[in-house]
Amino acid sequence: MMAATTPLWEFVDISKAYPGVLANDGVCIKLMAGSIHGLLGENGCGKSTMIKTLSGVQQPDSGTILHKGKTVTISDPQAARELGIATVFQEFSIVPTLSVGENIFLGNMPRTRFGVIDWKKIHADAAAVLAGMNIEIPTEAITGSLSVGEQQLVEIAKAIAMKARMIILDEPTAALGEDEIERLHQLLRDMRADGTAILYVSHRLDEVERIVDEVTILRNGRVVRASGETDINVAQIVSAMVGEDVGEHYPKEHNASEEVVLEARGIATKSGVADASFDLRKGEVLGLGGVLGSGRTEIARAIFGTDEFIRGELLLNGRRVRFRSEIDAIRAGIALVPENRKYDGLFFNFSASGNITAASLGALSRFGVLNLKVEAQATRDLIRDLEISPQAEEKTVNLLSGGNQQKIVIARWLFSQSQVLILDEPTQGIDIGAKIAVYRLINQLTRAGKSIILISSDHDELLAMSDRIAVVQHGAIRRIVSARELSHDALVRASAETADTPKEEAFA
Amino acid sequence: MKRVFDTQLIGPFAAMIIVAVIVALTTDRFLNPGNLSNLFLQVSIVALIAIGSTVVIFAAGIDLSAGSMVALLTMILAQMLKFVGIPLVLALPLILVTGGVFGLFLGLITAYGRIPSFITTLAALIAFRGLALTFNNGSPIFSLDPALEPIFYGKLAGIPLPFFYLLFFYGLAAFTMNFTRLGREIYAVGGNPAAAVLTGINVKKVQTITFVIAGFMTAVGAVLMSARLNSGSPNYGQTLELQAIAAAVVGGASLAGGRGNILATFMGAMTIVIVQNGLNLNAAPSSVQSIVLGLIILLAVGIDMWRAEISALMPRAFGRRETSAKASSREVT
Numbered sequence: 001m002m003a004a005t006t007p008l009w010e011f012v013d014i015s016k017a018y019p020g021v022l023a024n025d026g027v028c029i030k031l032m033a034g035s036i037h038g039l040l041g042e043n044g045c046g047k048s049t050m051i052k053t054l055s056g057v058q059q060p061d062s063g064t065i066l067h068k069g070k071t072v073t074i075s076d077p078q079a080a081r082e083l084g085i086a087t088v089f090q091e092f093s094i095v096p097t098l099s100v101g102e103n104i105f106l107g108n109m110p111r112t113r114f115g116v117i118d119w120k121k122i123h124a125d126a127a128a129v130l131a132g133m134n135i136e137i138p139t140e141a142i143t144g145s146l147s148v149g150e151q152q153l154v155e156i157a158k159a160i161a162m163k164a165r166m167i168i169l170d171e172p173t174a175a176l177g178e179d180e181i182e183r184l185h186q187l188l189r190d191m192r193a194d195g196t197a198i199l200y201v202s203h204r205l206d207e208v209e210r211i212v213d214e215v216t217i218l219r220n221g222r223v224v225r226a227s228g229e230t231d232i233n234v235a236q237i238v239s240a241m242v243g244e245d246v247g248e249h250y251p252k253e254h255n256a257s258e259e260v261v262l263e264a265r266g267i268a269t270k271s272g273v274a275d276a277s278f279d280l281r282k283g284e285v286l287g288l289g290g291v292l293g294s295g296r297t298e299i300a301r302a303i304f305g306t307d308e309f310i311r312g313e314l315l316l317n318g319r320r321v322r323f324r325s326e327i328d329a330i331r332a333g334i335a336l337v338p339e340n341r342k343y344d345g346l347f348f349n350f351s352a353s354g355n356i357t358a359a360s361l362g363a364l365s366r367f368g369v370l371n372l373k374v375e376a377q378a379t380r381d382l383i384r385d386l387e388i389s390p391q392a393e394e395k396t397v398n399l400l401s402g403g404n405q406q407k408i409v410i411a412r413w414l415f416s417q418s419q420v421l422i423l424d425e426p427t428q429g430i431d432i433g434a435k436i437a438v439y440r441l442i443n444q445l446t447r448a449g450k451s452i453i454l455i456s457s458d459h460d461e462l463l464a465m466s467d468r469i470a471v472v473q474h475g476a477i478r479r480i481v482s483a484r485e486l487s488h489d490a491l492v493r494a495s496a497e498t499a500d501t502p503k504e505e506a507f508a
Numbered sequence: 509m510k511r512v513f514d515t516q517l518i519g520p521f522a523a524m525i526i527v528a529v530i531v532a533l534t535t536d537r538f539l540n541p542g543n544l545s546n547l548f549l550q551v552s553i554v555a556l557i558a559i560g561s562t563v564v565i566f567a568a569g570i571d572l573s574a575g576s577m578v579a580l581l582t583m584i585l586a587q588m589l590k591f592v593g594i595p596l597v598l599a600l601p602l603i604l605v606t607g608g609v610f611g612l613f614l615g616l617i618t619a620y621g622r623i624p625s626f627i628t629t630l631a632a633l634i635a636f637r638g639l640a641l642t643f644n645n646g647s648p649i650f651s652l653d654p655a656l657e658p659i660f661y662g663k664l665a666g667i668p669l670p671f672f673y674l675l676f677f678y679g680l681a682a683f684t685m686n687f688t689r690l691g692r693e694i695y696a697v698g699g700n701p702a703a704a705v706l707t708g709i710n711v712k713k714v715q716t717i718t719f720v721i722a723g724f725m726t727a728v729g730a731v732l733m734s735a736r737l738n739s740g741s742p743n744y745g746q747t748l749e750l751q752a753i754a755a756a757v758v759g760g761a762s763l764a765g766g767r768g769n770i771l772a773t774f775m776g777a778m779t780i781v782i783v784q785n786g787l788n789l790n791a792a793p794s795s796v797q798s799i800v801l802g803l804i805i806l807l808a809v810g811i812d813m814w815r816a817e818i819s820a821l822m823p824r825a826f827g828r829r830e831t832s833a834k835a836s837s838r839e840v841t
Binding site: 326327330331336338343344345346347348349350354358359361362364365368369370372412 | 705766
């Protein structure tokens with residue numbers, strides 16, 4: 001680290017207001033060459049606003065930006081690129097229908113002297129960039145066909161190809177499996193050694209602890225801990241972010257009974273489930289552990305009626321059931337809260353009420369006419385009980401924070417008559433306060449006698465919130481153990497033992 | 509929750525009133541009782557068809573088939589009345605059912621055949637016109653039934669009958685969209701089809717139903733068209749589908765689906781017809797009318813898209829909307 005030298009970038013007293021909110025209030029950040037700087041804080045603390053300012057997407061209302069000690073303005077994303085800033089946003093900016101090589105050089109394609117695109121050079125240069133990153137992805141591959149993790153790496157390759165001196169990563173690991181995260185971290189360490197400044201934004205504090213050199217913590221638009229003011233330690237970071245002692249991080253209640261609700265016997269599907277057997281008890285949380293691509297999501301799809309069985313059977317309350325579609329599964333009382341709440345879970349054109357009752361319209365109506373009074377009352381109750389922002393009653397859900405959105409998706413199933421809930425990555429991309437609220441919701445669901453199948457890439461969360469854990473490998477459930485008997489390391493090892501090239505696990 | 513008379517109605521209503529005031533100030537005869545009742549006759553056919561077009565748009569589809577379907581249905585009606593000898597009281601319900609069945613076919617092909625509705629209904633737009641030409645060697649059929657004309661020109665308590673059709677069908681549509689399970693499911697399917705599947709909504713069925721509604725409303729329009737001219741013709745209804753979609757869009761319905769108010773479509777249709785009426789009274793040629801209609805559509809969508817910018821210029825008038833429009837364009841986390 002070159003701590004004594006001039007910072008590569010210095011942002012002084014940056015303020016930015018939106019109508020009704022002061023999103024950034026006098027924020028100062030120094031970014032040193034050859035250092036990984038964590039920018040942390042709860043949702044709504046002003047991180048995204050800061051990133052947008054840094055990458056030239058928007059202009060600050062006031063403040064100074066210094067590049068190597070000289071005042072500059074980052075007037076637009078193009079200017080940011082010219083100043084050597086590359087931003088990897090949470091939502092990828094790659095074009096899925098183009099090849100990897102084209103994506104890496106999108107916007108500045110090399111040309112031959114006749115003015116046409118020099119394909120040879122594109123693929124040769126792209127291959128060189130990827131080789132430098134120790135990544136084996138063919139440059140002719142269509143980017144959309146790659147796994148989410150590989151797409152993420154292509155995004156970073158883009159930044160490296162433009163010789164960025166500062167790279168901003170917004171939640172880079174949200175969609176990655178354990179070994180892909182490790183690969184990304186190695187890459188970042190290499191870039192650090194080359195003298196690149198890295199700004200790292202993440203909600204996964206365990207991984208922040210592993211990778212960053214210094215942290216800046218924001219709360220309500222202000223810096224509450226500047227670089228060097230806090231140790232890089234999860235407990236300290238959490239209390240600085242939340243501003244109070246959060247108490248129990250994982251408030252687990254044990255509500256499991258002996259009564260078996262759902263039983264799977266030797267399920268196999270064409271989509272990759274090889275052999276899944278388990279039983280799920282009333283009030284229990286059964287965690288599915290395994291790396292991305294191990295077949296956890298596919299098991300969920302099979303139970304939910306999305307994929308057809310080629311072998312095996314499913315018993316609900318002791319009776320054999322066959323679901324031909326999701327509608328059958330939902331009617332039988334099985335619900336799925338999808339991994340991608342933005343695309344598969346929420347109705348952005350509705351406020352909270354429409355989202356909460358969407359799965360219960362039959363029960364809510366008589367002769368096809370909705371009982372809007374019951375709907376309004378139930379919505380008000382759930383907003384109060386789940387501590388959802390009161391604005392949710394009036395505003396459409398796209399205007400709410402990620403944590404409130406996730407609560408609303410889960411509230412939908414709390415309101416419905418479903419017995420079994422499959423939660424696929426329920427806390428992905430939401431802040432620590434909202435995560436704890438989701439854990440409390442899980443308790444509330446199990447207390448009400450509902451059973452939960454939990455899929456999570458956050459091993460701490462999976463261990464803490466599950467009663468038992470089924471270890472999934474290559475589409476098969478290898479063993480089921482009590483969560484208390486499993487250590488973090490044992491779970492990581494068990495699920496990663498024979499991990500091969502991960503496939504995309506998204507719910508398509 | 510969504511109310512029948514919500515803020516989505518304010519804009520289209522204001523637009524309609526402003527246009528009416530401008531036309532009234534510049535044109536002497538606009539406010540004549542005769543002209544006003546004529547206005548209702550003029551708007552009725554397109555406004556009724558637009559109910560179906562709008563419902564399809566709410567579910568994130570599009571229906572381009574209405575114009576040709578009107579021609580085909582007027583020819584089938586004419587054939588039944590004039591050459592097959594089916595009595596009017598029987599022929600009318602038959603035509604309405606036929607329209608519904610046509611819609612059912614288009615819906616099934618779209619939803620279960622997985623062909624985008626734009627393509628399905630574009631194909632229907634072309635093919636229905638051809639089908640209409642197969643009747644009576646492609647010639648119009650006149651003087652269908654003396655009892656047909658009063659359906660369009662008749663009056664009840666001095667008010668033209670189409671007024672009551674509008675009242676009935678828009679009332680029914682507003683009730684369906686705002687108070688029934690079907691209406692909610694249509695908005696849900698249009699808002700996020702993937703999420704609708706995961707909440708147990710039968711997306712394909714809902715999509716199909718929207719086309720049945722559209723086919724039925726097109727048949728209602730076709731009956732009025734036949735009654736108005738006491739004839740059937742393979743040339744009727746040209747560009748009617750586009751006028752109906754224009755009414756929906758001017759009324760603020762989002763072509764992406766899930767957003768809009770059905771009553772606003774009526775105001776959209778009124779706005780368009782008032783402008784056309786004003787131009788007519790001032791003896792503007794049809795070329796000018798088409799150009800003006802194009803500009804109105806652009807302006808209506810533009811005002812919606814640029815709401816944030818406009819409200820920045822007029823903080824007081826639009827102040828309440830500003831925050832939501834801004835916040836939606838960039839998600840604050």
